[in-house]
Structures are given as structure tokens and as C-alpha cells.
Amino acid sequence: MRYDQHVLPNGLTIVGEYNEDAQSVAIGFFTRTGSRDETPELSGVSHFLEHMMFKGSERRSAEEVDLEFDAMGARYNAFTSEENTVYYGAVLPEFQERLIDLLADMLRPSLRQDDFDTEKKVILEEIAMYKDRPQFTVYILARETYHHGHPLGNSVLGSTESITALQRDQMMDYFRRRYAPNNMVVTLTGKYDWNAAVAQIEQTCGGWAQGDSSRTVTEPDALPLERMQPDPKRDRVYLCAVAPAPSAQDDARYAAEVLAEVLGGGEGSRLYWALVHPGIADSADMSYSEQDGAGAFFVSATCDPERTTEVIDLLRSTLATAQNDGMSDDEIARARRKLASALVLRAETPMGRLVTVGFDYVYRRRIEPLAETVDKLLAVATDDVDALLRPKPFDKLTLVGYGPLAEAS
Amino acid sequence: MRYDQHVLPNGLTIVGEYNEDAQSVAIGFFTRTGSRDETPELSGVSHFLEHMMFKGSERRSAEEVDLEFDAMGARYNAFTSEENTVYYGAVLPEFQERLIDLLADMLRPSLRQDDFDTEKKVILEEIAMYKDRPQFTVYILARETYHHGHPLGNSVLGSTESITALQRDQMMDYFRRRYAPNNMVVTLTGKYDWNAAVAQIEQTCGGWAQGDSSRTVTEPDALPLERMQPDPKRDRVYLCAVAPAPSAQDDARYAAEVLAEVLGGGEGSRLYWALVHPGIADSADMSYSEQDGAGAFFVSATCDPERTTEVIDLLRSTLATAQNDGMSDDEIARARRKLASALVLRAETPMGRLVTVGFDYVYRRRIEPLAETVDKLLAVATDDVDALLRPKPFDKLTLVGYGPLAEAS
Incomplete structure (x- = not known):
């Protein structure tokens, strides 16, 4: 194992754990933002935005994003939690450059109004679907009750009401603030080419403007409820x-x-x-x-x-x-x-x-x-x-x- | 990669895919039996029996089975499908012998009446729990409808009625018939010691009596229902x-x-x-x-x-x-x-x-x-x-x- 680290002038940090014996490379863009960083009127925006990242950029349509992942035979996914939004994939080492190119491109999304409107319906369906998953429902209720007002009790999905009311401009503003290079970490593991990765990320993401990396961190007031x-x-x-x-x-x-x-x-x-x-x-x-x-x-x-x-x-x-x-x-x-x-x-x-x-x-x-x-x-x-x-x-x-x-x- | 195979005189087959570069060994006992091999009065017995394998043998109590897996730090599990019941684990190579010893011992279970009665309640709870999982319910209904009478439409869990009626003697009889060495395959993958594995399995399982390895295989009559x-x-x-x-x-x-x-x-x-x-x-x-x-x-x-x-x-x-x-x-x-x-x-x-x-x-x-x-x-x-x-x-x-x-x- 070898450990690598590099910080770009705009604050984007790249870290790596290199493993000579691995057969693949895994790459993730970690953004330090989630439901705890949302105000009530933005409830669910982090998760909704995660979906929008797959809907295309200036260079790619949604279909081209999917096609490109498939062309590499990538295993890929994304998730949003209370604290983080992570986009990641694993590929054979020869596809490292293409995977970085795709992930970096996705994270500067177009957020087209059409796609926003369509995806809003998808999110509302997802919220409705989770109502049929009682394990999930009780977990959300428990988080909310335990945190009683503390932002760690915020729902990741948001509510039917908050998502219905959410506008594209609000999402765009949230995106600009939180998807700032100084609030993100690119992580590589496995058999990667470090110098090539750093050079490519510098070229692709080096121009991203800095933003807000703040977070209100207080301890919740736990009570026997x-x-x-x-x-x-x-x-x-x-x-x-x-x-x-x-x-x-x-x-x-x-x-x-x-x-x-x-x-x-x-x-x-x-x-x-x-x-x-x-x-x-x-x-x-x-x-x-x-x-x-x-x-x-x-x-x-x-x-x-x-x-x-x-x-x-x-x-x-x-x-x-x-x-x-x-x-x-x-x-x-x-x-x-x-x-x-x-x-x-x-x-x-x-x-x-x-x-x-x-x-x-x-x-x-x-x-x-x-x-x-x-x-x-x-x-x-x-x-x-x-x-x-x-x-x-x-x-x-x-x-x-x-x-x-x-x-x- | 190297491929290994050995058949014991009683019909138990051992196969392996050896990988010098792996960090672990995975071992599975594959039994060619499942819900398609059950008569209506035995519906659910394969899955119930899978649970019973974790409840102890002549040499081990249920607690000792769990403790032994944990002592090795094994990742382990078992599953029952329409056609197979599989018990498996992965450990660091130095635990190969202990994992084989444990799995082989589990597969000659005591099936104690006390444990049978207690586990019956667990299975009935599991059936009740799945009623709250609509994705599962619709899948079971679809399998049953598509196969309309063909044994591949049999439910793996069985029904509340079939499990309630099932007696320990019926399970014991099913076990003797189906968990016969000529109906099982032991599979090893990763960085294993082949000669040691074969010698140990021969010593531990070589005395298991042969049984019934038959299965009725016909094509279902698919209809647009x-x-x-x-x-x-x-x-x-x-x-x-x-x-x-x-x-x-x-x-x-x-x-x-x-x-x-x-x-x-x-x-x-x-x-x-x-x-x-x-x-x-x-x-x-x-x-x-x-x-x-x-x-x-x-x-x-x-x-x-x-x-x-x-x-x-x-x-x-x-x-x-x-x-x-x-x-x-x-x-x-x-x-x-x-x-x-x-x-x-x-x-x-x-x-x-x-x-x-x-x-x-x-x-x-x-x-x-x-x-x-x-x-x-x-x-x-x-x-x-x-x-x-x-x-x-x-x-x-x-x-x-x-x-x-x-x-x-």
C-alpha cells in the first residue's frame, strides 16, 4: 500500500490508497453535503441533485452518461446521506481516464428545466415507494424524534411538499454553494496511475470556483423519548x-x-x-x-x-x-x-x-x-x-x- | 488459476478454483435440494432445515456454532432456493481447516426436538414478516401463477399451514434422503490448500451414507396468464x-x-x-x-x-x-x-x-x-x-x- 495526496489551488483534495496487486481502480467524488446542510425549504435538495447529476452536462445527455458508464463496463452508483453525497465507480485500470472524465463532467450538470421537471416526478415516486417500506419509515421517524429539531434529524428524501415546492433556481444556488472544490475530496483506490489522475483532475476541475464549505456542528440534545x-x-x-x-x-x-x-x-x-x-x-x-x-x-x-x-x-x-x-x-x-x-x-x-x-x-x-x-x-x-x-x-x-x-x- | 476436482467413494464431489493472489479462502457446501424437490406436505422443509443446521450437532450447541464462526472472523451465510441449499463462508487462509470442520459438522445436525419447536416459531415469524414485503409477495405469486402446478412454482418459505403441520420426523427423513454425499458438492475458491482440504473432507465426510439424488425435471407449460x-x-x-x-x-x-x-x-x-x-x-x-x-x-x-x-x-x-x-x-x-x-x-x-x-x-x-x-x-x-x-x-x-x-x- 502507498498513500498519495494532492491539493489543487482551488482547494480540491485528491487522495489515494494504491494497491499494486489490485485488478481494478475505484474512484469516488465525495461531496461534504447532505440533508443536515439543508434548510426546511430545501429539504431533499441534496438527494434530488444527486439524481440530476446523471441527467447530463454541457457535453453529455443523460443517455450519453449511461452509455459511457456501460461502455467501460463500470460498476457505479451514487448515494446521499445526512452528511455526504458520493459518486463512484470501479473499472479495469485501462479505463481510469474515461471514468475520471465522466465523473468530473457529471458534477458540472446542466440542470435543464425539462430534466428538473421530469426528475421531480421520479423523486416524488421514490418518496411514495418508501412509504411501503416500513423498516425505512421507522428509521426516519426515529432519527427525527431523537434529534427533535437538530439538523441531523432532517430527512434525506425530503417530503412530498418540500420537493413539490422546490424550484430549479434554488437547486442551482445550492449546487453552486456546496459543490465547491474546497468542499470535495476525490478518492482513488486500487491500481491507479497517480500522476495521470492528478494532471487530469487539475485540468478538468482546476477551474471550478470555490464556495461554502461550512457546516453547523453541534451535539444533539438526547432525551429518553x-x-x-x-x-x-x-x-x-x-x-x-x-x-x-x-x-x-x-x-x-x-x-x-x-x-x-x-x-x-x-x-x-x-x-x-x-x-x-x-x-x-x-x-x-x-x-x-x-x-x-x-x-x-x-x-x-x-x-x-x-x-x-x-x-x-x-x-x-x-x-x-x-x-x-x-x-x-x-x-x-x-x-x-x-x-x-x-x-x-x-x-x-x-x-x-x-x-x-x-x-x-x-x-x-x-x-x-x-x-x-x-x-x-x-x-x-x-x-x-x-x-x-x-x-x-x-x-x-x-x-x-x-x-x-x-x-x- | 488452477482447477481441482476429487470425488470421494461415497459420491461427495470436491471442486476448486485456486487463485494464488487471493487473500482469503471461500468454502461452500452446495446441496442440490430446494422447494422444487418438496411434496406439498413438506412445503418449506428445505428452508426450515437450513435454519436448523445452525442449531448444533452432536459436537456443538447453537451458541458454539456462532462462536466458532466469530472466532475465525468468518463472513458466512446460507441460502435456500427452489433448487439449491448452500452453506458458505470466507476466512483468512489460516482458518481453512477450522471452517471445513465447522461446516461439515453443521451438516450432520442433531435436529433436537426442542430446537425444532423453537425454530418453527422463528420460521413462522419470518413468513409473517415477508407478508409486509410486497416485492417479495408479488414475486412468489408470479412464480406460482407461471408454473401453475409445476414444482418450480413451489414456495421456498412454505406456508403458515405447512410449517405448523411439519413434524421433526418428516424433516429427519428429508434430511437423510437429500443431504446425501452423492447429492452434494463442496466448492473451494481462493488461496486454499487442496491436499489438506481433500484429506480433511475425506476423513470428516467419507463415512456419510449415500441417498437420493433424483429430481423430476420437466419443462413448465408456459401460458399467457x-x-x-x-x-x-x-x-x-x-x-x-x-x-x-x-x-x-x-x-x-x-x-x-x-x-x-x-x-x-x-x-x-x-x-x-x-x-x-x-x-x-x-x-x-x-x-x-x-x-x-x-x-x-x-x-x-x-x-x-x-x-x-x-x-x-x-x-x-x-x-x-x-x-x-x-x-x-x-x-x-x-x-x-x-x-x-x-x-x-x-x-x-x-x-x-x-x-x-x-x-x-x-x-x-x-x-x-x-x-x-x-x-x-x-x-x-x-x-x-x-x-x-x-x-x-x-x-x-x-x-x-x-x-x-x-x-x-
Whole structure:
């Protein structure tokens, strides 16, 4: 592995993790903007704009964008979250230049009024479609409830109302502000040609004008809220709970990963044994999510409506027991080995490494070599997890239920 | 790449694709049994049995199975389909012996009555949970309608009734018949130690008794059926259509992949441009599925209930146009390049290659090297696709709709 970095005069940063043995190159344009950076009237604009990037530029129509990806046989995609909008692809090394050319061109979109109007319908369909996905609905409700007014609770999709009202000029203005080179990081992983990449990106993106790279970062005020949202159209009850956790900049994040793994990292976790193994719930998982200045633990479960109270009680008592009694050395050792190994296996391909490397730089201005991350994970001790539990994060658990809830529950 | 094969005296076949450059080993136990091999009273037993394999053997409790996977840091899983039940994992090369030991031990399960009773509840929860997943519901309905009585239409999950009625003895009998060494293939990919693997598998599985490896293979009688299943609880309408396609043993399967890619392989496909790009449907995809003795094309789409008729008409006319007028050389060239490239990128890891290699052997008794598959895909000509369209497969399209359908539609 070799690490590369170069900053263009306009602030665009290019970083790379070079792997001589890889068979492919993965390239991503990471933009540090998402729903947390939106005002209420712009709700959903980051995600809508992500779609628009595929609709063509001065040089390409939407069809030509698709054709060009296909001509390279690229695996490609894009995603928008609360904090980031990322466009990426993986190709065989001989297509590096074409992939950079395409991604850089897409990110200076035409935002034609026709395309904007058509794509607005697509986004509205997507919002409607997600209403039929209860796991998603409960997650959105839980984020919103837990953050109660904090921008990290903003919905990525936006609402039917906000998208309907959104105008092309507002999107254009948001684009100019946020898709500024000083708010973006280009990440390369795998078998790339560094000098060629830097020269090409300088030529293509060196003229992009600087803009706004600010973000309001405050900690959400976590409270032990409970919200039950009845929907008789669902067959199961969906639960999602949120609790405070270390931020993306906090070294305690390795311990947070281990803690979530012990409690809800699939089969063998405490929540699995308490809820899924005995057939009380359909599923029960926990994960840790790093965010700028504030992390969160997410717990989710689905169950038979009749067992809602039982599942909520078991979920709460499982977390409370961990918080009061801590965890055993064996559990910690097993979880950290499992996490470290999963990390190594995922890192086998440039595409598997791209988002980790990109986010390392976006959040912490430094790419952490895989071996170092593994060492840090394997060094997590029972004391480190205890230190996370001492402030009793689960006393501030926000819990949301969604589905055919009885009046009583 | 090097290819290995060894057959034990009891019929258990071991195959491997060795890759010196890989960082890991992937190992899978492929059992040629699934819902198509079930009688109505056994409906769902293959999938239920797959769950039971994780519940322990003479040597291990369920918890010890999970602990052992975690101790290796394995990525592992299992799946049951209409035709196969597969147990697999990927680990760093030093854990090869432990992973083989664990998988082989799991596949001689205790099937304890207690565990059977508990897991039955888990399966019933899973069936209930899938009722809240309309994409899944419409797919099951479409398979059932298209096959109308043919065993390939059997549900993998089974029904609440069949699972409730199922007894441990029936499962034990099914297990003895179908999990016979002459009905299984052990597949290894990546950086494995072949001699050690063969010696260990011979020692561990060499004493397994032979059983029933038969399967009734006939072609389904495809008919142009239409079935509309109203469910006012859904917010969107879900469509799934099925048409006849080449079998897993037919060399025309490469052309079938290309055909499905042109019509519905994501952005840039004909269905995408007809339905998704203009905002008429939320999604529209097509895929080709190879099966023993009979393949199928699957088309799926979701839309606003008010646009159901429009979407069905466009879907049908898109397929009819292709069938009547064929496809252009450009479209074919683009689709085959895209498929070939996706194949190469997926093959970068042993885990990404495992199921392809295993199914190659299960269906065709030969592992096709990646380079050969790529050559065959790139050799698909417009004539080959025309040959598939000439018998007019879409005249036999079975179409199923599910959701809040108006009386009229």
C-alpha cells in the first residue's frame, strides 16, 4: 500500500490508497453535503441533485452518461446521506481516464428545466415507494424524534411538499454553494496511475470556483423519548431506538463499534439471543453510526404486533443489563476479532475500500491504513467499553414504534 | 488459476478454483435440494432445515456454532432456493481447516426436538414478516401463477399451514434422503490448500451414507396468464411478469443474459427509458434466471396505483417491440461488455467467485474458467438474441399485479 495526496489551488483534495496487486481502480467524488446542510425549504435538495447529476452536462445527455458508464463496463452508483453525497465507480485500470472524465463532467450538470421537471416526478415516486417500506419509515421517524429539531434529524428524501415546492433556481444556488472544490475530496483506490489522475483532475476541475464549505456542528440534545406511530396497514410492528455515541472524530469510536457488535451484531449477539433465537422477534440488530461531531447507536427490531410490549421490555432490559453490569472479556475479544476480520475481507477489492478511505479523509483529514485500523480495533479493552457505558447512554434512549399498535401499548 | 476436482467413494464431489493472489479462502457446501424437490406436505422443509443446521450437532450447541464462526472472523451465510441449499463462508487462509470442520459438522445436525419447536416459531415469524414485503409477495405469486402446478412454482418459505403441520420426523427423513454425499458438492475458491482440504473432507465426510439424488425435471407449460391480486393495505402497485427462457444446461443462456440486460438491466435499458426515466414507474427491471431444465425471464416494476394500466401497457409493448423488431448491434455490444465487465469485477474475491463456481459444477459438471465465460458473453451476436426471440417467448408472458388495484384494472 502507498498513500498519495494532492491539493489543487482551488482547494480540491485528491487522495489515494494504491494497491499494486489490485485488478481494478475505484474512484469516488465525495461531496461534504447532505440533508443536515439543508434548510426546511430545501429539504431533499441534496438527494434530488444527486439524481440530476446523471441527467447530463454541457457535453453529455443523460443517455450519453449511461452509455459511457456501460461502455467501460463500470460498476457505479451514487448515494446521499445526512452528511455526504458520493459518486463512484470501479473499472479495469485501462479505463481510469474515461471514468475520471465522466465523473468530473457529471458534477458540472446542466440542470435543464425539462430534466428538473421530469426528475421531480421520479423523486416524488421514490418518496411514495418508501412509504411501503416500513423498516425505512421507522428509521426516519426515529432519527427525527431523537434529534427533535437538530439538523441531523432532517430527512434525506425530503417530503412530498418540500420537493413539490422546490424550484430549479434554488437547486442551482445550492449546487453552486456546496459543490465547491474546497468542499470535495476525490478518492482513488486500487491500481491507479497517480500522476495521470492528478494532471487530469487539475485540468478538468482546476477551474471550478470555490464556495461554502461550512457546516453547523453541534451535539444533539438526547432525551429518553418514546413515540408510537400506529399504522393499521402494516402486518408487523417495527421498532427503532437511538442513543448517543462517540462522534466520527472521537477515538472512542472503535470501542463503540465493539459495543454495538456485542449487543446487536447479528447471530450470537445479546439481542439475538434474547429476542430472535427464542422466536420472540423476527429480527433485532444494533449498529454504530459515526457522524460529524455526534455519533449514534441504532437498535432495530421487528415483531408480531401482539408481542410489542414484551419485545420493548426485553430490548430495554438487554441494554440496561449491559449498561449496569458491563461486558465480559470474552465477548469483547470475540466482537473485536469479528470486526477486524470483516474489515480485512471487505478490503480485498478497491471498491470495498473506497468509501472507508474517502470518509477517513472527509471526517479526519487522514487515511488510516488498514493494518492500523485492525490494530486499534484489536486493542479495544473491556475498560474502553466500560468507559462508554459509564455515562449511561441508554438512559437517553429514544424509542419509536410503527405498525399496527394496539391502543394500549 | 488452477482447477481441482476429487470425488470421494461415497459420491461427495470436491471442486476448486485456486487463485494464488487471493487473500482469503471461500468454502461452500452446495446441496442440490430446494422447494422444487418438496411434496406439498413438506412445503418449506428445505428452508426450515437450513435454519436448523445452525442449531448444533452432536459436537456443538447453537451458541458454539456462532462462536466458532466469530472466532475465525468468518463472513458466512446460507441460502435456500427452489433448487439449491448452500452453506458458505470466507476466512483468512489460516482458518481453512477450522471452517471445513465447522461446516461439515453443521451438516450432520442433531435436529433436537426442542430446537425444532423453537425454530418453527422463528420460521413462522419470518413468513409473517415477508407478508409486509410486497416485492417479495408479488414475486412468489408470479412464480406460482407461471408454473401453475409445476414444482418450480413451489414456495421456498412454505406456508403458515405447512410449517405448523411439519413434524421433526418428516424433516429427519428429508434430511437423510437429500443431504446425501452423492447429492452434494463442496466448492473451494481462493488461496486454499487442496491436499489438506481433500484429506480433511475425506476423513470428516467419507463415512456419510449415500441417498437420493433424483429430481423430476420437466419443462413448465408456459401460458399467457394474468392475475391481479388486490391488497388495499399497500401504497404502490407491484408487478411481476415471467416468460420462458433457456435452461441452465442450454448454451443459449449467454444470449439470454444479454437479452435481459438490453431490456431491463438497470439505467440505460429499454424498460428504464420507457418507464423509469419519464417518471411513469418507480422501477422496472428484467433478469434471466437459469434453472435445471427450464429457465425464466423475470420482469418487475412498481408504480403509482393510478398508472397501473399505463405501466402494464408500456411494459408489454416494450417486450413486444423487441420481439417483433429485434435489437440493434450497438445495444447488444453494450450489454455484453457490461455483463462481462461486471463478471470480472465480481470475480476479484474468492467469495465473489464461490457461488458461480459451485453452480457451474452443480448444473453442468464443469467449472468454466472466468476467461472462457467472458469470451462466450462477448461472442453473443445479434443473431443469437434473434434466435431466442423467434419462438416469441413474450407471447407466453404471465403477468401478476399486487397492491391497491382498482376494480376496473
